[in-house]
Amino acid sequence: xxxxxxxxxxxxxxxxxxxxxxxxxxxxxxxxxxxxxxxxxxxxxxxxxxxxxxxxxxxxxxxxxxxxxxxxxxxxxxxxxxxxxxxxxxxxxxxxxxxxxxxxxxxxxxxxxxxxxxxxxxxxxxxxxxxxxxxxxxxxxxxxxxxxxxxxxxxxxxxxxxxxxxxxxxxxxxxxxxxxxxxxxxxxxxxxxxxxxxxxxxxxxxxxxxxxxxxxxxxxxxxxxxxxxxxxxxxxxxxxxxxxxxxxxxxxxxxxxxxxxxxxxxxxxxxxxxxxxxxxxxxxxxxxxxxxxxxxxxxxxxxxxxxxxxxxxxxxxxxxxxxxxxxxxxxxxxxxxxxxxxxxxxxxxxxxxxxxxxxxxxxxxxxxxxxxxxxxxxxxxxxxxxxx
Amino acid sequence: xxxxxxxxxxxxxxxxxxxxxxxxxxxxxxxxxxxxxxxxxxxxxxxxxxxxxxxxxxxxxxxxxxxxxxxxxxxxxxxxxxxxxxxxxxxxxxxxxxxxxxxxxxxxxxxxxxxxxxxxxxxxxxxxxxxxxxxxxxxxxxxxxxxxxxxxxxxxxxxxxxxxxxxxxxxxxxxxxxxxxxxxxxxxxxxxxx
Numbered sequence: 001x002x003x004x005x006x007x008x009x010x011x012x013x014x015x016x017x018x019x020x021x022x023x024x025x026x027x028x029x030x031x032x033x034x035x036x037x038x039x040x041x042x043x044x045x046x047x048x049x050x051x052x053x054x055x056x057x058x059x060x061x062x063x064x065x066x067x068x069x070x071x072x073x074x075x076x077x078x079x080x081x082x083x084x085x086x087x088x089x090x091x092x093x094x095x096x097x098x099x100x101x102x103x104x105x106x107x108x109x110x111x112x113x114x115x116x117x118x119x120x121x122x123x124x125x126x127x128x129x130x131x132x133x134x135x136x137x138x139x140x141x142x143x144x145x146x147x148x149x150x151x152x153x154x155x156x157x158x159x160x161x162x163x164x165x166x167x168x169x170x171x172x173x174x175x176x177x178x179x180x181x182x183x184x185x186x187x188x189x190x191x192x193x194x195x196x197x198x199x200x201x202x203x204x205x206x207x208x209x210x211x212x213x214x215x216x217x218x219x220x221x222x223x224x225x226x227x228x229x230x231x232x233x234x235x236x237x238x239x240x241x242x243x244x245x246x247x248x249x250x251x252x253x254x255x256x257x258x259x260x261x262x263x264x265x266x267x268x269x270x271x272x273x274x275x276x277x278x279x280x281x282x283x284x285x286x287x288x289x290x291x292x293x294x295x296x297x298x299x300x301x302x303x304x305x306x307x308x309x310x311x312x313x314x315x316x317x318x319x320x321x322x323x324x325x326x327x328x329x330x331x332x333x334x335x336x337x338x339x340x341x342x343x344x345x346x347x348x349x350x351x352x353x354x355x356x357x358x359x360x361x362x363x364x365x366x367x368x369x370x371x372x373x374x375x376x377x378x379x380x381x382x383x384x385x386x387x388x
Numbered sequence: 389x390x391x392x393x394x395x396x397x398x399x400x401x402x403x404x405x406x407x408x409x410x411x412x413x414x415x416x417x418x419x420x421x422x423x424x425x426x427x428x429x430x431x432x433x434x435x436x437x438x439x440x441x442x443x444x445x446x447x448x449x450x451x452x453x454x455x456x457x458x459x460x461x462x463x464x465x466x467x468x469x470x471x472x473x474x475x476x477x478x479x480x481x482x483x484x485x486x487x488x489x490x491x492x493x494x495x496x497x498x499x500x501x502x503x504x505x506x507x508x509x510x511x512x513x514x515x516x517x518x519x520x521x522x523x524x525x526x527x528x529x530x531x532x533x534x535x536x537x538x539x540x541x542x543x544x545x546x547x548x549x550x551x552x553x554x555x556x557x558x559x560x561x562x563x564x565x566x567x568x569x570x571x572x573x574x575x576x577x578x579x580x581x582x
Binding site for chain 2: 035037080083084086087088092096097099100103104115123134135137138139141142143145146149150153174177178180181182184185186187188189191192320
C-alpha cells in the first residue's frame with residue numbers, strides 16, 4: 001500500500017513525521033468545522049482540508065480533482081442549488097449549493113488523504129496499540145483467507161453456470177448462498193482446529209483446564225459405520241475386565257426400516273430413555289431435523305455424573321450440536337474435568353474430528369477409525385488399555 | 389476454555405462479506421445501478437444472520453462488520469465513506485436487532501428491517517448533514533409539487549419519508565426472515581441432519 005507522508009529532500013525523518021502529524025490534526029479540525037452550520041464554517045473546513053493535503057501529500061489534491069469524482073460532486077451541488085433556488089429563492093440556493101460543494105470537496109479530500117496514509121499494517125498496529133490483539137489476529141486471519149473465499153465464490157458460481165440455464169440461475173441463488181455460507185463455516189471450524197492443534201491460544205480465554213494426564217480415545221467413522229455398536233461392545237468387554245464405566249451410548253430407533261430417532265442408554269446401568277425423534281426439518285431443535293426429549297438429556301447427565309477417579313468415560317456421540325456448545329456439551333465438560341479420570345472414549349463422526357480437537361485441548365489422543373480396523377470393539381479396548 | 393470459534397467465524401464471515409463488497413459491491417457501485425445498496429445489504433444480512441445463528445454470541449456481528457470494513461479499506465485502497473458507513477451501520481443495526489429481540493427468528497426479522505431501512509435513512513441524514521435543513525425542506529416541496537397532480541400532495545414530507553422507510557423496513561423484515569431460514573439450512577447442512 002501507499003506509504004506515509006512524502007519526504008522532501010533535506011527534511012529530517014522527525015521533521016516529516018511532525019509535518020504529517022500537523023497535517024492530520026488540521027484534517028481532524030476540518031472535520032469538526034465541516035459539520036458546523038453556515039457557509040463560513042464550510043469555507044474554513046475546505047481551507048483546513050486543502051492545507052492538510054498540502055502538508056501531508058500534495059498529490060492528493062490532484063487525485064481528488066479526478067474528472068468523474070468532480071463531475072459527481074458538481075452535479076449533486078448543482079441539483080441542490082436548483083431545488084433550493086426554486087423552493088426558497090436564488091440567493092439561498094446559491095448559498096446552500098456552495099456550502100454543499102465545499103463540504104463534499106472536504107469529504108473527498110479527506111477520503112483520498114486517509115486512504116493514502118492508512119494501510120493494513122497501520123490498522124493492525126493501531127489494534128495492537130489499543131490492546132486489541134485479538135481484533136488484530138482476526139483481521140490477519142481474514143486477510144489470509146480472503147483469496148480462498150474469493151476462489152470458492154468463483155468456483156461455486158462456475159458450477160452453477162454449468163448446471164443451470166441463464167434464467168434458472170436466479171432461482172439457484174439461494175442454493176449458492178447456502179453452499180457458500182456452509183463452506184465458510186467449515187473454513188472457520190478448520191481455522192479453529194488448526195489454531196488449536198498448533199497450540200495457539202491467543203483467541204481463547206482459559207477458564208478451566210482439563211486435568212492432565214487425561215487420555216482420550218476418539219472413535220470415528222462415517223454415519224452408519226457401526227461406531228455405536230463398537231462402543232457398546234467395547235464397554236461390555238471393559239466391564240468384564242472389572243473396569244468402572246461412566247457415560248452413555250445413543251443407538252438409533254428404527255421403525256419400518258427407517259431411523260425414526262435416537263434413544264440414550266446409560267452404559268453403567270443399562271437404563272434407557274428416548275433422546276430424539278425425527279421431525280419436520282424446519283421445526284427441529286437446534287437447527288436439526290429432530291425434536292429432542294428432556295428425559296434423554298437428563299439420563300445423559302446422570303450417566304456422565306457417574307464419572308469418578310479411575311473410571312472410563314464413554315460418550316457416544318458428540319455431534320455438531322454439542323460441538324457448538326449445546327446438547328450434552330456442558331455435562332461432558334463437567335465429566336471430563338473429574339479429577340483422576342483414567343481415559344475418555346469419545347465418538348465423533350470423521351468430519352468433526354478437527355472440530356473436537358479444537359473444542360477440547362487434548363494432551364494425549366488416540367484415534368480409532370471403525371472402518372479401518374477388522375474388529376472395532378477390540379481396537380477400542382486395546383486403545384483404552386494401551387495394549388498394542 | 390472459552391471457545392475461539394466466535395472469533396474465527398467472525399473473521400471468515402467478515403471476509404466473505406468483504407469479498408462480496410470488493411467484487412460485486414464495487415461493480416454495482418461503478419455501474420450506478422439502482423438498488424445496489426439494497427442488494428449488498430441483503431448479502432450482508434445473509435452473512436450476519438447466518439453468523440449469529442451459528443455463533444450466538446453478542447458482538448460477533450460487529451466484529452464481522454469491522455473485518456469487512458477493514459478489507460474494504462485495505463483492498464480498495466481508500467476510505468470511501470459511503471460504503472464504509474453502510475457496512476458498519478448494517479453490522480451495528482443487525483447486532484442491535486438481535487440484542488433487542490434475542491438471537492431468534494424475531495431478532496433476524498427486526499435486524500433485517502433495521503438494516504434495510506438504513507440506506508434510505510442514510511441518504512436523508514447525509515443530505516441534511518451536507519446541505520442543511522433548507523435543502524431538506526426544498527426537496528420536500530419538490531416532492532409535493534410532483535405528487536399534487538396525482539392528488540397525493542398531502543403525502544409529501546414526513547408521511548412520504550415514513551412510507552418509504554416503512555416499505556424498506558418491511559422488505560428488510562421479510563429478508564431477515566428469509567436469511568434466518570437460509571441460516572437454518574446452512575446449520576442443518578453442517579450438522580448433516582444432526
